Amino acid sequence: MLDKTPLGNLPPAPGVGYKPQHFSDVMQDPAPVRWLEIHAENYMGDGGRPLAQLRALSERFPISVHGVGLSIGGDGPLDQDHLARLAHLVDWLNPASFSEHLAWSTHDGAFLNDLLPLPYTDATLARVAAHIDEVQDRLGRRMLLENPSSYLAFAESTWSETEFLAELVRRTGCGLLLDVNNVFVSATNLGFAPRDYVDAFPLDSVGEIHVGGHDEDADDHGAPLLIDSHGRAVADPVWTLLEHTLARSGPRPVLVEWDNDVPAWPVLCDEAQRAARALAVLPR
Known part of the structure; x- marks a missing residue:
């Protein structure tokens, strides 16, 4: 197993997900944003404005590459063409961090435009660990794995989610990305206490923390149902x-x-400023 001790080179400071319409603003007045995240699949082409802008941004900011298409939890083998394109991006960009989701999105050669849940069983654990090892060996770096937002639980699961993630860290040396909004969404939907989840999480292995917005709905029985939408400001309980x-x-x-x-x-910067305030009160 590779020595993957570093969790990444991002500063313990606010970052935002980069969007091309913000390029000029980011370059001219980024405060309080100290780093940026991109989705890998948006930058797997051979050139053009997206890569030119990314090169310019990478000269000023640490970049976190977040994958959404590897299907780490899929039944079949990883898509080697996709992995090769990802490796090419990571090789030239040399990002401060790379992460993916604990989810699956492919079946029988078809790609499903969603991040789908997994049962937490020994068989799933072995498959996901093998896929993580393959990705880390191909990229030559430690990856972070993100906890999912959940809308159902599997009766066949024999591991809790936090135990499952901790065991993946032990077996593969990967790090973790803790999405706090995902915790809140899953806790509301599945009926557990979000603080208990955080308290059980292997926090020493966390290289990034995420927050985002969610939508509120109700299930067929009228119970609250939260959707991880990333389409609005972060809710107060998530902060x-x-x-x-x-x-x-x-x-x-x-x-x-x-x-x-x-x-x-400016609206996105206000959210980043709130993250900065949460960090500012911590002892250094």
């Missing part, structure tokens, strides 16, 4: 959960995700 998480983990890079109905740059 409170972030503060609890940081009090336990210490300073970490904190990303504000806003991928749909993307606001003007």
Whole structure:
């Protein structure tokens, strides 16, 4: 197993998900944003404006590459063409961090435009660990794995989610990306206490923390149902959960995700400033 001790080179400061419409604003007045995240699949082409802008951004900011298409939890083998394109991007960009989701999105050669859940069983654990090892060996770096937002639980699961993630860290040496909004969404939908989840999480392995917006709905029985939409400001209870998480983990890079109905740059900066305030009160 590769020596993958570093969790990444992102500063313990606010970052945001980069959107091309914000390029000029980011370059001219980024405060308080200290780092940026991109989705890998948007930058796997051979050139053009997206890569030119990314090169310019990478000269000024640490970049986190977040994958959404590897299907780490899929039944079949990893898509080697996709992995090769990802490796090419990572080789030239040399990002400060790379992450993917604990989810699957492919079946029988078809790609499903969603991040689908997994049963937490020994067989799933072995398959996901093998896929993580393959990715880390191909990229030559440690990856972070993100906890999912859940809308159902599998009766066949024999591991809790936090135990499953901790065991993946032990087996593969990967790090973790703790999405606090995902915790809040899953806790509401599945009926557990979000602080208990955070308290059980292997926080020493966390290289990034994410927050984002969610939509509120109700299930067929009228119970609250939250959807991880990334299309609005972060809800107050999620900020409170972030503060609890940081009090336990210490300073970490904190990303504000806003991928749909993307606001003007000053609105996104206001969210990043709130993350900065949550970090500022921590002992150094």
